[in-house]
Amino acid sequence: MKMLLSNDPTNVIITGVGGQGNVMASRVLAGMLVNAGFIVTIGETFGMSQRGGSVMSHLRVSSTSVLSPQIPQGRADIVIALEPVEALRVLVKYGNPHVAVLTNSRMVYPMGVITGEFNYPTLDEVKTMFEKISAKNWIIDATSVAVDLGNPVLSNIVMIGALASTSLLPIGRRAFEKEITKSIPAGKREINLKAFDAGAKML
Amino acid sequence: MNKLLSPAQTEVLFMGNEAIARGALEAGVSVVSGYPGTPSSEVIERLSDVARERKLYVEWSTNEKVALEVAAAASFAGLRSMCVMKQNGVNVASDFLLHLASSGTRGGIVLVECEDPGALSSVNEGESRYFARMLEIPLLEPASLQEAKDLTQWAFELSEKIRNVVILRSVTRMSHASGNVICGKLPEKFRSAEFVSDGSFMDPLKGPVVSTPVVVKHDLQQKKLQIAAELFEKSPFNDYSGPKRPELLIITSSACFLYSKEALEMLGLQKRVGILKLSCTWPLPVKLLKKYLRLTDKIMVVEEVLPFLEENIKVAAMGMLKETGIKTFYGKMDKTLPSVGELNPDIVAAALSKLMKVKRKLLPAGYMREIQKIAPLIPLREQTFCPGCPHRASFWNINTALKLDGRDGIVCGDIGCYAMASLWPAIGFHTVRTLHSMGSGTGLASGFAKLEAFGLDKPVMAVCGDSTFYHAVIPALINAHHNKADMTFIVLDNAGTAMTGFQPHPGIHESAIGEPLPSVEIAAICQAIGAKVAISDPFDLEATSRILTDFMAERGSLKVLIMKQPCALSPEKKGKKQYQMKINEELCLGESCGCNRLCTRIFRCPALNWDRTKKKAAIDEVICAGCGVCYSICPQKAIIRTEADG
Numbered sequence: 001m002k003m004l005l006s007n008d009p010t011n012v013i014i015t016g017v018g019g020q021g022n023v024m025a026s027r028v029l030a031g032m033l034v035n036a037g038f039i040v041t042i043g044e045t046f047g048m049s050q051r052g053g054s055v056m057s058h059l060r061v062s063s064t065s066v067l068s069p070q071i072p073q074g075r076a077d078i079v080i081a082l083e084p085v086e087a088l089r090v091l092v093k094y095g096n097p098h099v100a101v102l103t104n105s106r107m108v109y110p111m112g113v114i115t116g117e118f119n120y121p122t123l124d125e126v127k128t129m130f131e132k133i134s135a136k137n138w139i140i141d142a143t144s145v146a147v148d149l150g151n152p153v154l155s156n157i158v159m160i161g162a163l164a165s166t167s168l169l170p171i172g173r174r175a176f177e178k179e180i181t182k183s184i185p186a187g188k189r190e191i192n193l194k195a196f197d198a199g200a201k202m203l
Numbered sequence: 204m205n206k207l208l209s210p211a212q213t214e215v216l217f218m219g220n221e222a223i224a225r226g227a228l229e230a231g232v233s234v235v236s237g238y239p240g241t242p243s244s245e246v247i248e249r250l251s252d253v254a255r256e257r258k259l260y261v262e263w264s265t266n267e268k269v270a271l272e273v274a275a276a277a278s279f280a281g282l283r284s285m286c287v288m289k290q291n292g293v294n295v296a297s298d299f300l301l302h303l304a305s306s307g308t309r310g311g312i313v314l315v316e317c318e319d320p321g322a323l324s325s326v327n328e329g330e331s332r333y334f335a336r337m338l339e340i341p342l343l344e345p346a347s348l349q350e351a352k353d354l355t356q357w358a359f360e361l362s363e364k365i366r367n368v369v370i371l372r373s374v375t376r377m378s379h380a381s382g383n384v385i386c387g388k389l390p391e392k393f394r395s396a397e398f399v400s401d402g403s404f405m406d407p408l409k410g411p412v413v414s415t416p417v418v419v420k421h422d423l424q425q426k427k428l429q430i431a432a433e434l435f436e437k438s439p440f441n442d443y444s445g446p447k448r449p450e451l452l453i454i455t456s457s458a459c460f461l462y463s464k465e466a467l468e469m470l471g472l473q474k475r476v477g478i479l480k481l482s483c484t485w486p487l488p489v490k491l492l493k494k495y496l497r498l499t500d501k502i503m504v505v506e507e508v509l510p511f512l513e514e515n516i517k518v519a520a521m522g523m524l525k526e527t528g529i530k531t532f533y534g535k536m537d538k539t540l541p542s543v544g545e546l547n548p549d550i551v552a553a554a555l556s557k558l559m560k561v562k563r564k565l566l567p568a569g570y571m572r573e574i575q576k577i578a579p580l581i582p583l584r585e586q587t588f589c590p591g592c593p594h595r596a597s598f599w600n601i602n603t604a605l606k607l608d609g610r611d612g613i614v615c616g617d618i619g620c621y622a623m624a625s626l627w628p629a630i631g632f633h634t635v636r637t638l639h640s641m642g643s644g645t646g647l648a649s650g651f652a653k654l655e656a657f658g659l660d661k662p663v664m665a666v667c668g669d670s671t672f673y674h675a676v677i678p679a680l681i682n683a684h685h686n687k688a689d690m691t692f693i694v695l696d697n698a699g700t701a702m703t704g705f706q707p708h709p710g711i712h713e714s715a716i717g718e719p720l721p722s723v724e725i726a727a728i729c730q731a732i733g734a735k736v737a738i739s740d741p742f743d744l745e746a747t748s749r750i751l752t753d754f755m756a757e758r759g760s761l762k763v764l765i766m767k768q769p770c771a772l773s774p775e776k777k778g779k780k781q782y783q784m785k786i787n788e789e790l791c792l793g794e795s796c797g798c799n800r801l802c803t804r805i806f807r808c809p810a811l812n813w814d815r816t817k818k819k820a821a822i823d824e825v826i827c828a829g830c831g832v833c834y835s836i837c838p839q840k841a842i843i844r845t846e847a848d849g
Contacts, residue, residue: 005628042381068465069380092578110584118582132573
């Protein structure tokens with residue numbers, strides 16, 4: 001039986017900094033949802049735009065129709081961020097009073113912050129801002145967990161594990177296992193499952 | 204199993220470029236060629252992965268013109284072939300394309316060109332649809348992921364039917380979007396190649412393949428286009444959805460169809476506005492157009508980038524004024540829609556909202572106020588070279604040499620990640636001053652070097668990447684040497700076509716499908732041209748700057764420096780650190796050093812942070828690539844490097 005979405009379409013944005021595994025996270029999540037019988041449309045930017053810049057994948061999940069690969073402004077339901085200010089950047093454009101946000105706490109400082117031109121808000125400030133412009137928010141240290149597992153890039157899968165625990169989307173461990181059997185080489189599946197489980201335990 | 208080979212009737216999540224690749228497989232393509240360029244590269248990459256199973260010949264060609272010639276040869280021999288490139292690649296291929304369209308083809312041949320409205324990964328917003336009109340070639344534009352597959356397959360049928368090349372145009376938001384696609388059948392039989400050319404000049408299948416006699420062949424070409432137009436009139440790929448009597452008719456193609464649908468939904472206009480989606484856009488299906496133009500007097504054309512459809516529809520409408528009546532057109536020409544940049548559902552909705560006098564539902568005012576307070580607190584994130592990127596070191600070397608020389612030398616840039624050195628301060632200094640098409644930096648430098656007689660006496664340099672070198676630099680380099688241009692030409696050789704995902708090029712010992720190939724050495728070519736050639740490792744700052752300084756002192760000739768160091772993201776380097784980096788906080792003098800924070804303000808590596816509490820440099824170990832270059836730039840030797848284990 002096909003699971004139901006609380007919103008149809010459900011609009012998900014996965015964001016981060018180039019090189020953090022944004023595209024892979026969106027593919028894995030989308031694959032899980034397609035396996036579950038949903039129609040998924042993804043919009044992505046990659047290529048030169050990922051060199052040190054902000055990256056974003058738009059995922060639109062529906063039981064009935066194909067949608068534009070770009071989510072209209074103010075219409076995100078779920079924001080998953082691999083980096084805290086990237087969550088804010090997406091929220092101010094695509095957020096609305098009902099949006100839920102799940103972010104990794106690990107900061108990647110933009111060049112302008114390193115040179116001293118700009119300020120980077122503290123994690124407490126970020127949390128306060130989330131509270132003002134989202135309905136629910138979770139901040140987790142996915143990168144540390146991924147580093148402990150041996151590779152910081154696994155933080156994207158830790159985040160997917162945590163997302164599964166939020167119950168915002170009809171996805172679970174079995175769906176993840178099924179998807180990575182298709183899309184990830186056999187030698188890397190176990191570590192990805194560990195990352196998923198570690199993420200799921202964080203909420 | 205590779206998902207590109209999924210059985211018929213299965214529903215798969217495909218990226219647009221994968222859908223195009225699958226469509227070509229279902230059409231029984233045999234030969235695929237192209238030159239990498241975002242957003243087109245994945246078509247060939249994915250086909251390389253299944254080349255053995257599907258008996259394909261897949262080639263990353265030296266440039267787009269050669270790629271099209273390689274694909275055309277297969278068509279002449281009766282095979283189906285496909286050539287893939289980004290928008291500006293069509294410019295490169297266009298001279299051959301003109302002649303190919305005139306000579307006609309045999310086996311189905313499709314030119315897939317993926318455009319980049321908004322230049323998300325380009326240095327131009329070029330439109331290639333006009334080539335279809337100018338060179339009289341049929342043009343198809345898929346408007347969904349499913350259609351990306353289906354239309355590609357049909358493009359081969361069409362090409363074979365009219366015996367001419369067909370252009371299939373995609374855009375970034377189609378090529379790089381993903382969605383559910385239902386697969387069709389893969390053919391079980393494979394064609395064999397045979398080139399018959401001893402028949403009469405006028406025999407399209409047995410004669411020599413030539414564009415002469417020109418006027419006769421041109422006439423034949425136009426008749427082929429006429430057949431295509433007739434097929435387009437009945438094609439299921441052109442489709443109307445909406446009310447019987449719409450107040451406004453949207454005519455659209457490609458990703459803009461999805462934006463238009465979404466915009467109608469956002470404004471609740473589905474019962475008032477109709478959409479005529481055209482996926483066969485040149486030549487226009489005029490009879491079909493007439494049928495739908497009659498529905499209403501107000502027409503809005505939604506497309507990216509230039510008003511190609513709008514112009515053509517207006518011309519067609521002029522020819523049938525008596526039958527359809529006078530229309531009011533909205534689109535790019537009257538500024539209802541922006542005439543530059545990419546579109547999206549919000550932009551289309553804003554235009555519709557004005558035309559139809561309906562308001563979009565806004566977010567609560569209190570929420571908007573919070574957003575407005577937070578937005579300015581978010582630090583910008585400008586693009587920069589990756590941690591460990593050889594280009595950062597290379598431009599450091601170039602800048603150092605130019606500063607030592609003191610004559611404010613000119614550096615001409617080219618296309619690749621290294622273009623960032625010209626676009627914005629990805630590094631803390633400006634070096635590259637010009638940026639145009641592939642290979643142009645070298646031609647420009649050759650020109651700048653001849654301006655001494657007119658009072659421009661500065662050292663002149665040009666940079667280009669290794670793949671660019673083969674693509675378009677060689678003629679410019681020959682020109683420079685032959686005309687005694689006093690310049691230093693620098694190859695930023697990072698061992699692959701890095702920006703687009705490490706596709707091999709003629710300097711790499713490997714084919715698209717990983718088979719060994721002989722490589723063509725850049726140094727040997729430059730030596731054969733007659734230039735003085737040196738090779739250095741850009742991570743060795745001292746040696747590299749010395750060569751550059753010597754080259755600038757040597758007047759009146761072409762000098763070539765090849766800076767060799769693989770890209771930090773290359774498969775052989777990724778995730779492996781050569782050095783473990785550390786800051787000796789006792790040695791780092793911070794702001795009082797007098798170095799103006801060379802490491803964090805000028806060198807600008809994202810992994811080299813500034814600890815605002817301690818007021819010292821700090822290493823972000825998670826993103827540091829361990830290249831060790833920052834060790835060489837610190838005047839205090841406060842950045843320590845030790846060989847990483849394993």
